[in-house]
Amino acid sequence: MSLDGVKNIVLERLQKLQHHPPKSNSLDNQQTFIKKPQVLSGKGGVGKSSVTLQLALALTLHGRSVGILDVDLTGPSIPRLVGKEDAKITQAPGGWVPVLVHPASVASSSTQPPTSQPVPAPQPQSQPQPQQGTTTSRGSLRCMSLGFLLRDRGDAVIWRGPKKTAMIRQFLTDVLWGETDYLLIDTPPGTSDEHIALAEQLLTLASTTRAGSTTNQDSTSTQQPQQQPKKKPLLAGAVLVTTPQAISTADVRKELNFCAKTCIPVIGVVENMSGYSCPCCGEVSNVFSSGGGRIMAEEMGVRFLGAVPIDVGFGEMVEGVRGSGEGVVNAGEGEDLLVERYQKCWSRPLFEAFASTVIEEAEGRR
Numbered sequence: 001m002s003l004d005g006v007k008n009i010v011l012e013r014l015q016k017l018q019h020h021p022p023k024s025n026s027l028d029n030q031q032t033f034i035k036k037p038q039v040l041s042g043k044g045g046v047g048k049s050s051v052t053l054q055l056a057l058a059l060t061l062h063g064r065s066v067g068i069l070d071v072d073l074t075g076p077s078i079p080r081l082v083g084k085e086d087a088k089i090t091q092a093p094g095g096w097v098p099v100l101v102h103p104a105s106v107a108s109s110s111t112q113p114p115t116s117q118p119v120p121a122p123q124p125q126s127q128p129q130p131q132q133g134t135t136t137s138r139g140s141l142r143c144m145s146l147g148f149l150l151r152d153r154g155d156a157v158i159w160r161g162p163k164k165t166a167m168i169r170q171f172l173t174d175v176l177w178g179e180t181d182y183l184l185i186d187t188p189p190g191t192s193d194e195h196i197a198l199a200e201q202l203l204t205l206a207s208t209t210r211a212g213s214t215t216n217q218d219s220t221s222t223q224q225p226q227q228q229p230k231k232k233p234l235l236a237g238a239v240l241v242t243t244p245q246a247i248s249t250a251d252v253r254k255e256l257n258f259c260a261k262t263c264i265p266v267i268g269v270v271e272n273m274s275g276y277s278c279p280c281c282g283e284v285s286n287v288f289s290s291g292g293g294r295i296m297a298e299e300m301g302v303r304f305l306g307a308v309p310i311d312v313g314f315g316e317m318v319e320g321v322r323g324s325g326e327g328v329v330n331a332g333e334g335e336d337l338l339v340e341r342y343q344k345c346w347s348r349p350l351f352e353a354f355a356s357t358v359i360e361e362a363e364g365r366r
Helices: 003-016 048-061 161-173 193-220 246-261 292-300 312-320 338-342 348-364
Strands: 035-040 066-070 090-092 095-097 099-102 105-108 135-138 141-145 182-186 234-242 266-277 304-310 328-330 335-337
Touching (some): 035 048, 035 193, 035 348, 048 141, 048 312, 048 338, 193 234, 234 246, 234 348, 246 292, 266 292, 292 304, 312 338
Parallel strands (some): 035 234, 066 141, 066 182, 234 266
Antiparallel strands (some): 105 135
């Protein structure tokens, strides 16, 4: 059988999951209700991991508890970005416990401006800016990655498809995320074994959720008092990342086609590295080009979330992060949590706007 024939069989199997939901297993029943956006790109080196982290931090600033699942099995980046390279996964009776980056909290909202010149950001329509003296809730952030399971961070992961598939399935069913609102999934480039396994498992869980909700409603309609149905994961959609160049958008178009064939909704496209913003004056210079992501999104009929220039402050932040009990950044005059330092980056308003769109899309389908 040709490779095209094998791919068609896999895609047909994924599409059938939309109409024939499988039976739920006990591990799925233990999970809380989680919206699961994926961060995808057909191209490597476009900044998927940094976009994933910034989107996760922005969602926590919206008061949502967030998890990051790193399924880039051969090149995990999330442990380094959050300063948790030395963290170890603990085993609980029900599964693995993810690494805590920062806990949830309620604190006074900061009105301190970013430390560098901001780039004009799209204003969220449904998210007003906090007033001085008000308090805001900040959600927790947890991470899971194969990087936490390696004995040596320099070890190469040389796995074939079946082992990758088994690990991704275990990540999605055997990790105790607790009360998590959003699980952001950082993926490798391309449309390889990881993507097919991920799409199959996520669509399985999403189909199980729909079937389970209907069954629970029917079974509890005659019982008094009604029992609240157990919460399960829900596939929220995909955020695709590209850089402005045509060589990048050409591969991201393939990723969009993959999402269409596997029935994964697309939340929108982010054009990353769209110029360089001078930290002194804020002027944006187009290092490569600009507008390629917007043009591609318009031609493919998907939402364009926005363009993100290179943020020197964010780069310095992740380079300065170091391992500790609660993921702190060396801030010169003391230490701040990663999320606290991120609030001083000028790219934060951009990603808070993206987070508002993700919340609107995901919770609108609930």
